[in-house]
Amino acid sequence: MKIKSLFTKAFWLGLVCISLVAVTIFRLTPSFAVSTTTTPTAQLSTTSTIIAQYNSDSERSGERTLYQRLGGYNAIAAVIDDTAQNVINDPLIGRYFVGLSTNSGQRLRQFLIDQFCQAAGGPCIYTGRTMKLSHSGMGGGLTNSEFDAFANGVALALDKNGVKQRAKNEVLAFVESLRSQIVER
Numbered sequence: 415m416k417i418k419s420l421f422t423k424a425f426w427l428g429l430v431c432i433s434l435v436a437v438t439i440f441r442l443t444p445s446f447a448v449s450t451t452t453t454p455t456a457q458l459s460t461t462s463t464i465i466a467q468y469n470s471d472s473e474r475s476g477e478r479t480l481y482q483r484l485g486g487y488n489a490i491a492a493v494i495d496d497t498a499q500n501v502i503n504d505p506l507i508g509r510y511f512v513g514l515s516t517n518s519g520q521r522l523r524q525f526l527i528d529q530f531c532q533a534a535g536g537p538c539i540y541t542g543r544t545m546k547l548s549h550s551g552m553g554g555g556l557t558n559s560e561f562d563a564f565a566n567g568v569a570l571a572l573d574k575n576g577v578k579q580r581a582k583n584e585v586l587a588f589v590e591s592l593r594s595q596i597v598e599r
């Protein structure tokens with residue numbers, strides 16, 4: 415009888431130890447610890463989890479992410495707003511943005527912010543269409559020169575907002591990585 419009770423205690427003690435090790439190694443956060451407030455939607459709860467994960471990742475690596483080096487969400491939004499002004503005023507590609515409705519313009523702005531924020535390692539999720547889908551057939555197929563004009567609009571906006579050379583190169587590398595999906599002729 416005593417042996418059975420000892421065995422049961424050892425079993426439970428072992429289980430507790432294994433759980434503690436798993437929580438430490440895999441950083442398994444109990445669901446109640448993810449957000450202390452009751453979130454009305456699953457979407458919000460997912461976002462809190464992602465932000466928590468993002469914060470702990472950058473703390474662990476000790477390296478500032480591109481998102482942080484750019485100055486965070488509002489700084490990225492300012493770069494996108496200046497990019498929009500630059501491309502609207504560009505003689506080669508301005509015409510593509512002229513006829514957009516107010517809401518289409520706001521939608522495009524938000525998608526661009528989300529896209530750049532996510533690419534920079536920030537707590538954002540891009541939910542727009544793929545670059546191929548949203549640009550395919552535009553003006554009979556976008557050219558390399560038109561793409562260059564857009565990229566130049568981004569570069570000028572980064573300069574205007576005082577983004578340092580290393581961060582600027584990284585943002586422009588991201589832009590360049592999309593060329594093959596956007597350019598068709």
Ligand code: HEM
Pocket residue numbers: 507510511518522525526529541542543544548549556560561562564565589590592593596
């Ligand atoms: C790296 C370069 C580019 C990036 C990152 C980019 C990004 C985007 C994004 C995120 C959207 C929204 C997607 C969606 O509606 O689901 C979009 C739409 C659009 N883009 Fe681009 N784009 C680029 C180049 C260009 C170029 C070169 C042009 C024109 C010359 C252009 C014109 C447009 C227009 C007019 C829309 C609105 C399409 C619509 O509402 O149906 N984009 N772009």
